[in-house]
Amino acid sequence: MTEFVVTLDLDGVTDKAGLMDRCARDLRLPDWFGRNWDALADSLSDRAVWPQGAAEQGLRIVVRNWQPYAEARPDEWRIAEELFTEVTDRTPALSVLLALGGSS
Numbered sequence: 460m461t462e463f464v465v466t467l468d469l470d471g472v473t474d475k476a477g478l479m480d481r482c483a484r485d486l487r488l489p490d491w492f493g494r495n496w497d498a499l500a501d502s503l504s505d506r507a508v509w510p511q512g513a514a515e516q517g518l519r520i521v522v523r524n525w526q527p528y529a530e531a532r533p534d535e536w537r538i539a540e541e542l543f544t545e546v547t548d549r550t551p552a553l554s555v556l557l558a559l560g561g562s563s
Contacts (some may be wrong), residue, residue: 461516462513462516462517462518462519462554463509463510463512463513463516463517463518463519464519464520464521465485465486465487465510465513465518465519465520465521466485466520466521466522466523467481467482467485467486467520467521467522467523468481468485468523468524469481469522469523469524469525469527469528470523470524471524472524472527472528473527473528473531473532474531474532474535475532475535476494477528478528478535478539479492479494479495479499480494482499482502486502486503486510486520487510488502488508489502489508496538496542499542500542500545500546503520503542503543503546503550503553504546504549504550504553506550506552514552517552517553517554518552518553518554519553519554519555519556520553520554520555520556521556521558522543522555522556522557522558523558524558525557525558543555
């Protein structure tokens with residue numbers, strides 16, 4: 460089965476607010492997304508808010524350009540990594556991958 464792939468591009472993200480805004484935009488989260496850690500976890504684990512077709516195929520999120528954010532805000536990034544791990548553990552149809560290269 461082929462997974463539905465979405466890129467979460469963190470280029471230029473420097474803080475949690477920027478991360479939440481980028482998640483809302485790139486992952487096409489609903490308007491009610493609360494832009495906090497709990498709301499992000501709830502949204503990622505709720506197949507009803509996934510892009511059309513992803514619930515049936517599975518969702519793969521590829522996170523690009525994350526290293527500058529991780530270096531600038533290591534405590535926030537640690538929370539994000541823990542959140543991605545927790546959500547993928549409880550949502551088998553979801554995978555989150557960290558791209559190691561740049562955008563080129």
